[in-house]
Amino acid sequence: MHRKQALNIQVAARLGGDLVAASVPVRGSRHDSRAQEEVGWADQITTVRAGNELLAVFADTAYVKHTKLTPRPKKKDVPRTEQDREWNRKIASMRAPVERTIAHLKQWKILSTGYRGRLAELPSVIHAVTNLKFYRQAT
Secondary structure (H helix, E strand, O other): OOOEEEEEEEEEEEEOOOEEEEEOOOOOOHHHHHHHHHHHHHHHOOOEEOOOOOOOOOOHHHHHHOOEEOOOOOOOOOOOOHHHHHHEEEEEEHHHHHHHHHHHOOOOHHHOOOOOOOOHHHHHHHHHHHHHHHHHHOO
């Protein structure tokens, strides 16, 4: 049986779907929130600024610790209110282009099929793929 190497990569994108950054890979299977802390993005996410203006950061429920703009989770045995459904629809519609950006990165065969090479080389492969994505965005 062949084993596959696993790394967690954090991806930041604009609401229009343009890739902004990809983090260095974090070894092993980590929760997204912990991986974000390990790469040093957790503090940046809570204080993202453009000049003097504080920017909103949308994320999925894995990052509820770092931002308030996440979908509202369903509580056990309690139906969602219409306000919660509407909030989740708004968040999902804003995050859709970002999720497509992540999906485009995962379309690269080397990232989608499970990497079986030396783990030390995988960060270079990820760096090359993200640079090609940046190049494609610029043209």
